[in-house]
Amino acid sequence: MSLREFLAMGPYGGYIWACYAVTLAMLIFSAWSARRSLREQIAAARRRAEMQKEGA
């Protein structure tokens, strides 16, 4: 089976790859979003620790 045939998946290629793409996009977004909010919290906590040290 050639690569072209494989990608085409009979008449369904568009649908199948669209589904996998949507899933992949969501997985990436979800993980990235969680990571980003964590990093924000860590940065905020570090800033607070700095300010406390300076205050003390």
Place this chain on the structure above:
Amino acid sequence: MQSSGLGVLVRLVIARDLRLAVRHWDQVMQPLIFFAIITTLFPLAISPALDELRRIAPGVVWVAAMLASLLALESLFRPDVEDGTMEQWVLSGQPLSLLLLAKVVTHWLLTGLPLVLMSPLVGTALGMPQSAWPVLMATLALGTGSLSMLGGVGAALTVSVRRGSVLLALLVLPLEMPVLIFGARAVDLAMHGEPVAGPLNLLAAALLFFVSLGPFAMAAAMRVSVET
């Protein structure tokens, strides 16, 4: 002594709410007028032909009932929370779930029951045959009960949220969707002369379910909202 005490309590709450409602007739009428107006929108928007309206009549009546019930929920708890009565109730040591259930029952008497009585008129205006009236009223009676209970839980959760009416709708409407599905479907079946026992029983079961568990959820939610 305990059980008669609770009975008196419930009756007092219902009597109080009914008396307050009588003093503010206009506020009680508003959701009902809203109900009528909503159903009027559909012939204007879709088609005045009764044949076409007849097909969507069950759904339209039910959606209008849901929206009207939602609107009426605003006045279920907010006045009491705002003037501090609810706080007293929470602190009173009386079973809050029972007090709130009494309020919801009154709310249903003032909102749900009138909707049930209005529904044949509204249905007829949308082309519904007289044969469907009993099922229409039965499903709405059972359904609006569930709507009041679910709405009560949502109202208790959002009563302390600023401008929480839209949030209330967002929370309550998805939970009410199964009730809508079965209620509208039952009326539709009745219009085609088919047996309605299935959906009707489901509506009754749902109502029993919500009435038995709802008050506790409402009380828990109210404590969260009212306690500072």
Place this chain on the structure above:
Amino acid sequence: MWLWFHKLSSPPYAYRVATLLRPWFFWSAMALMLFAAYGGLVLAPPDYQQKDAFRIIYVHAPAAIMSLQVYVVMAIAAAVGIIWRIKLAHAVAAACAPVGAAFTVVALATGSIYGKPMWGTWWEWDPRITSELIQLFLYLGYMALRASFDDTQRADRASAILAIVGVVNVPIVKYSVVWWNSLHQAPTISKIGKPSIELSMAWPLYTMLLGFMLYFAAVLCDRVRGEILRRERNASWLPETVKTS
């Protein structure tokens, strides 16, 4: 065992555990998902009736299962939080919602795309699709309710009540295909008795589901860590820990 559970309810300990476990969860999830995708797209034979379109089920079904499973985890965490007053349980519940919503969106989107070649339509109001849509609304409503409270404690308790009330939708979604004649096919994975499809076609689905579960655990680790940092902002253990984070 109970001692470990009790330790886990202490925020600094939970924070450290989550930090350690996350990479394990994440990378094993990646491996499983990749393997499952390869299995589903290449190795598994095409279906007799649906031909290659069947391959969509390898992402659609696991996503749908996760959308329900995450909600159950969220509801249980919320219940634990409210009954035993464990703050961390509320943090877990809050962390679940965004991921659960994401899985629900994937389930609905892939389902819609799957429906076009199979049923000829992008959307149908059959019981399972409708109740899954309700599931999405429940997640969004939960997040909206949380956001509307400034006080974390009140947000926790109010949203916990909502989560518990909403759990009734989960069996409706799951059993909708059993209770009603709907467009949807009968459950692919049945708990009792043999699965209705052959193992050579079923294994990528199970593998993908396992991958999704580990992925969920990984994302949960990150989000719970973030929640802990936000809630415990004034705690004494914070400055040291975040320096090395």
